[in-house]
Amino acid sequence: DAKTTQPPSMDCAEGRAANLPCNHSTISGNEYVYWYRQIHSQGPQYIIHGLKNNETNEMASLIITEDRKSSTLILPHATLRDTAVYYCIVRSPGNTPLVFGKGTRLSVIA
Amino acid sequence: KAGVTQTPRYLIKTRGQQVTLSCSPISGHRSVSWYQQTPGQGLQFLFEYFSETQRNKGNFPGRFSGRQFSNSRSEMNVSTLELGDSALYLCASSLVGTGSSGANVLTFGAGSRLTVL
Numbered sequence: 470d471a472k473t474t475q476p477p478s479m480d481c482a483e484g485r486a487a488n489l490p491c492n493h494s495t496i497s498g499n500e501y502v503y504w505y506r507q508i509h510s511q512g513p514q515y516i517i518h519g520l521k522n523n524e525t526n527e528m529a530s531l532i533i534t535e536d537r538k539s540s541t542l543i544l545p546h547a548t549l550r551d552t553a554v555y556y557c558i559v560r561s562p563g564n565t566p567l568v569f570g571k572g573t574r575l576s577v578i579a
Numbered sequence: 580k581a582g583v584t585q586t587p588r589y590l591i592k593t594r595g596q597q598v599t600l601s602c603s604p605i606s607g608h609r610s611v612s613w614y615q616q617t618p619g620q621g622l623q624f625l626f627e628y629f630s631e632t633q634r635n636k637g638n639f640p641g642r643f644s645g646r647q648f649s650n651s652r653s654e655m656n657v658s659t660l661e662l663g664d665s666a667l668y669l670c671a672s673s674l675v676g677t678g679s680s681g682a683n684v685l686t687f688g689a690g691s692r693l694t695v696l
């Protein structure tokens with residue numbers, strides 16, 4: 470079962486920052502937080518991952534709270550092409566696969 | 580560098596038939612995972628192969644099977660197809676697989692969309 474809770478849907482105006490929350494209150498010390506997104510009918514695309522520190526790459530920023538019980542994915546300047554389902558996944562290192570929940574459907578509106 | 584390649588992209592079968600789907604991972608990636616995606620159940624893990632060995636298996640009946648070759652290419656097979664097997668089948672590759680003590684980033688292919696009539 471997925472270990473995360475995400476809102477089912479969100480809207481964001483084009484050009485504004487999209488902030489996608491994820492709750493993972495049962496996360497343990499060695500579990501990573503991953504974010505993937507899936508644009509309609511395509512394979513999921515990796516965005517970013519983190520363990521304890523905030524992370525930033527060319528696509529997004531990941532902010533993890535100090536207690537690690539929640540995180541926020543930030544798309545700094547959302548475009549229409551960012552419309553997708555965003556999945557927040559918590560996974561232990563070791564012999565466990567990525568388990569996808571239902572994700573958040575982000576709609577970027579012109 | 581080339582991404583994960585899945586073939587065929589689309590196929591139509593009838594109930595009772597069997598199907599084989601193919602996945603070529605990113606060069607150098609030794610782990611291949613398979614997922615099934617349906618509107619009702621979402622993305623569900625099928626199995627993972629690493630160095631030709633099945634390392635993990637999801638909760639699917641024995642009609643679903645897979646294998647991995649020495650060049651890391653993988654195939655999955657579904658026998659005695661049922662209507663409910665209609666789905667998008669996704670393959671993902673990674674460098675280290677689920678056995679890693681650190682992060683394991685998956686790169687997904689575009690999927691094979693199977694329709695069972």
